[in-house]
Amino acid sequence: MAVRKIIRMGHPTLRQVARSLSDSEIASAELHRLIQDMIDTLHDYGGIGLAAPQINESVRLAIVEIAGGPTRYGELPELPLKVFVNPQIDIVDPTPEGNWEACLSVPGLRGFVERPQHIVVRATNPDGEPFELELKGFAATVFQHEFDHLDGKLYIDHITDTTKFAFEEEFGRYMIDQPDGDRTANPDAPS
Ligand code: NI
Numbered sequence: 053m054a055v056r057k058i059i060r061m062g063h064p065t066l067r068q069v070a071r072s073l074s075d076s077e078i079a080s081a082e083l084h085r086l087i088q089d090m091i092d093t094l095h096d097y098g099g100i101g102l103a104a105p106q107i108n109e110s111v112r113l114a115i116v117e118i119a120g121g122p123t124r125y126g127e128l129p130e131l132p133l134k135v136f137v138n139p140q141i142d143i144v145d146p147t148p149e150g151n152w153e154a155c156l157s158v159p160g161l162r163g164f165v166e167r168p169q170h171i172v173v174r175a176t177n178p179d180g181e182p183f184e185l186e187l188k189g190f191a192a193t194v195f196q197h198e199f200d201h202l203d204g205k206l207y208i209d210h211i212t213d214t215t216k217f218a219f220e221e222e223f224g225r226y227m228i229d230q231p232d233g234d235r236t237a238n239p240d241a242p243s
Pocket of ligand 1: 242
């Protein structure tokens, strides 16, 4: 088990396009060790998703774990910890909706970002087996945020109204009308 350091905005790795994992790397012991490090790191920092570039590994790999439950955006579906190797997104409905996002690599800030809310994710699991996942609402935002990290993008790149970009403390004081609840069920948890 190893908790790795999460790199922050300004580190060049966060702006690189990550490379795909090869067939020989998938299912390797080294890949499984990297995935375990990512899980340990996500659990230590607290959040709902982590992409490999955030621990300075520039490969197309991400994990997501959503506890689920009621949020101010509605009911967020539970998604037990899932690993995505070489993921791709297909947009089913391009109609955008906005959500507040946060990122472990941009700590202390929140920003309002509009993204499509109905997507299909195609990826392989750590053993190289392909799978698909259809996602709607805030869950669709979570995955677009996460996989953006594999293309060297951060959520801040998508903020169109910079009056909706704030420090967490001011966000909590001025921009929402209810206190943060259980962070494990909270869509504001960074990713
Ligand atoms: Ni992030």
